[in-house]
Amino acid sequence: MMTHSPKPENTHGPASGDAKGKAALLAQASARLRSSLSRLQNALPRWALPFLAGVLCVLLLLGIVRCMQSPAPTTALNATEAAESTAAGSLRGRVDPTSLPYEETLGGPLEESVKKIDFALLQAFAGLALHRSAVLLEEVETRFHNGQEYHFQRMRLYSTEPEKVTAAIANSLAAWVGNATFTPTGPESFTISVNGASTHELTLAASPAPPYTQGAETDISTTPDSGEPPSAESGATPATRPRPDPRPTPEGTGRLAIVIDDLGESVNAARKLASLSYPVTFAIWPRSTNAKLVAEIGRQRGEEIILHQPMEPIGYPEVRPGPGTVFVRMTPDQIHTIIAENLKMVPYAVGINNHMGSRFTQDRQAVQAVLEELRERDLFVLDSWTHPKSVFFGEAKKAGFTAYKRSVFIDVVQDVPSIVHQLEKAERIALTTGQAIAIGHPLPETLAALKQWEARRNPAVSVVTVRSLRPN
Numbered sequence: 001m002m003t004h005s006p007k008p009e010n011t012h013g014p015a016s017g018d019a020k021g022k023a024a025l026l027a028q029a030s031a032r033l034r035s036s037l038s039r040l041q042n043a044l045p046r047w048a049l050p051f052l053a054g055v056l057c058v059l060l061l062l063g064i065v066r067c068m069q070s071p072a073p074t075t076a077l078n079a080t081e082a083a084e085s086t087a088a089g090s091l092r093g094r095v096d097p098t099s100l101p102y103e104e105t106l107g108g109p110l111e112e113s114v115k116k117i118d119f120a121l122l123q124a125f126a127g128l129a130l131h132r133s134a135v136l137l138e139e140v141e142t143r144f145h146n147g148q149e150y151h152f153q154r155m156r157l158y159s160t161e162p163e164k165v166t167a168a169i170a171n172s173l174a175a176w177v178g179n180a181t182f183t184p185t186g187p188e189s190f191t192i193s194v195n196g197a198s199t200h201e202l203t204l205a206a207s208p209a210p211p212y213t214q215g216a217e218t219d220i221s222t223t224p225d226s227g228e229p230p231s232a233e234s235g236a237t238p239a240t241r242p243r244p245d246p247r248p249t250p251e252g253t254g255r256l257a258i259v260i261d262d263l264g265e266s267v268n269a270a271r272k273l274a275s276l277s278y279p280v281t282f283a284i285w286p287r288s289t290n291a292k293l294v295a296e297i298g299r300q301r302g303e304e305i306i307l308h309q310p311m312e313p314i315g316y317p318e319v320r321p322g323p324g325t326v327f328v329r330m331t332p333d334q335i336h337t338i339i340a341e342n343l344k345m346v347p348y349a350v351g352i353n354n355h356m357g358s359r360f361t362q363d364r365q366a367v368q369a370v371l372e373e374l375r376e377r378d379l380f381v382l383d384s385w386t387h388p389k390s391v392f393f394g395e396a397k398k399a400g401f402t403a404y405k406r407s408v409f410i411d412v413v414q415d416v417p418s419i420v421h422q423l424e425k426a427e428r429i430a431l432t433t434g435q436a437i438a439i440g441h442p443l444p445e446t447l448a449a450l451k452q453w454e455a456r457r458n459p460a461v462s463v464v465t466v467r468s469l470r471p472n
Contacts, residue, residue: 110148112412113177113194118421119413120176121155121200124168126417132456133210134158137421140428145197148388151408151425154201162206166190169202254430257281257466258423259382259406259439260446261308261355264288267297269442274301276454278463283308283353283439286342287323295347304465305348306382309339309370311357314387321356328360332369339373350467353382353406353439354392361390371399380404380467384439393472405472407436411446419449427461435469 125135139154159165166182173180173192180194185201192200258278263270264285273280274297282298282305284291298305310321312328324342326335343349352374360366361383374381380402383393396403407429410422419440426438440446457463 110145110195110197110199111150113179114150114153114199115409115412115418115422116177117173117180117192117194117199118153118425119415119418120172120180121169122415122417122421123176124165124172127172128159128165128168130157130159130165137424137428140425140432142429143197145195150197150199151429152199152201153425154203156203156205158205158207158210160206160208162188162204165204254427254433254461255435255464255469256426256430256461257435257437257464257469258426258450259283259306259353259437259466260442261353261384261439262441263308264291264294266290266442267293269447270294270297272447273442273450274298274303276450278454278457279303279465280450281306281466283355284346284349285310285322285324285355286345291345292347295349299348304350304467305346306351306353306380306466307343307346307349308355309342309352309357310355311360313356313360314358316359319356326360326366326370328363328366330366330369332365332372335366335369336373339370343377349379351380351382354384354386356386357384357390357392358387361392362387364391364395367392367395368399371396371401374401375399380471382406382437382466397471402467402471404437404466404469406439408438410438410440410449411443414443414445416445416449416452419446420453423449423453423457427458430461431458437466437469 134157136156136158137153138156141152141154143150143152157165169190170182173182177194180192180199183191183193185191188204188206190202190204191198192202259281260273261283262285263273263282265288267290270282270290273282280303282294282303284294284298284305285308288294295305310323310325312325313319313321316327324338324345326338330338354361371381381392381396382404383390383396383406385393385406393403393405408422408426410426411419412422413419423438426436430436440450
């Protein structure tokens with residue numbers, strides 16, 4: 001009886017016979033396909049195949065466009081978000097200030113309209129050559145309309161030609177704010193409204209302006225950028241960490257903190273801010289080119305440093321918050337990682353505020369993930385309040401953080417007189433409520449306005465760091 005040994009197992013793929021058989025089958029299929037195409041070509045008119053090819057190309061292009069427009073799955077970050085967040089392991093993502101539209105609409109639409117009205121009024125006053133002593137901002141009051149918070153203002157104007165003033169105001173409002181109404185409410189009083197909300201009350205006194213002593217208003221010097229921070233020999237002192245002052249603000253006085261966002265690119269802007277006679281809080285982009293250098297400039301001048309954390313805006317991806325951003329669809333671990341790495345890039349930070357974030361700050365779980373990472377750090381939270389439904393401030397306060405909320409954006413309208421007016425509005429809020437927080441940006445107009453305001457600011461208002469304010 002003959003026995004046969006089992007064939008050894010082939011561990012490197014199919015047997016050669018099987019491969020030859022499959023190759024033969026593929027050759028036969030290919031021949032049949034060519035034959036079918038040849039018969040089809042002979043049966044169709046000469047123009048048919050090019051036409052069909054064109055139709056297929058159009059369908060392919062439409063499919064590509066639709067894929068580009070469709071949203072990414074909610075369970076994972078899309079490629080743009082992943083590139084912008086640049087979490088641990090890829091920390092070299094940097095801000096490109098020339099290519100990113102960094103600002104979304106700041107505040108609600110009603111507050112934005114209020115600032116446009118402010119600008120229109122200032123344009124009218126400038127056209128009339130009114131001295132600033134002829135325009136008195138008497139009161140700023142926080143009001144609500146259809147769930148939107150805004151600042152109602154009472155102003156007194158002095159002029160010996162009241163008819164000329166009212167005509168100039170009406171013309172300027174028509175030119176700059178199409179939906180505003182200017183209504184007389186008495187012999188010398190007028191109300192400005194927009195979308196049903198009364199925003200300004202003007203009293204016109206038919207008399208010369210009262211005397212006013214004005215300080216010198218000089219422009220900011222234009223010094224070139226330098227890669228070197230100010231030296232310790234210049235008398236600069238390291239920043240301290242003042243605690244919130246629990247004492248009530250004396251009647252007739254107020255405290256005002258000025259925060260400048262988006263720092264970290266221009267060293268020159270940082271040096272100009274540090275040269276002002278009052279403190280300015282440096283809110284620094286974590287992935288900006290000169291983040292650490294700007295933080296060092298601020299520290300040596302005794303300025304307060306905070307992390308300006310990019311957060312997802314409603315308009316994303318058309319509005320892009322830049323690298324190092326946290327998004328609502330991220331996991332808590334992803335958010336923790338990005339916040340921790342961003343904090344490493346901004347030395348001396350004693351607090352955090354949001355860059356953009358109109359979508360992110362409305363998401364309770366996303367905000368809680370940020371606060372979880374901050375829990376063991378001695379940092380305060382400043383809600384920039386880029387959306388009226390933000391929960392950032394409320395959740396931070398609930399979690400036991402020292403928390404604050406922005407009062408005024410000073411440079412929504414990028415015009416020096418308008419920015420000075422917003423600073424004076426912030427002063428009036430501070431005098432009315434005891435304290436206020438104003439946020440601006442390192443724009444040339446803002447830097448010039450801060451310098452002008454330095455010479456004319458209200459001595460009853462102390463400019464302080466955010467951390468020295470009482471929590472809201």
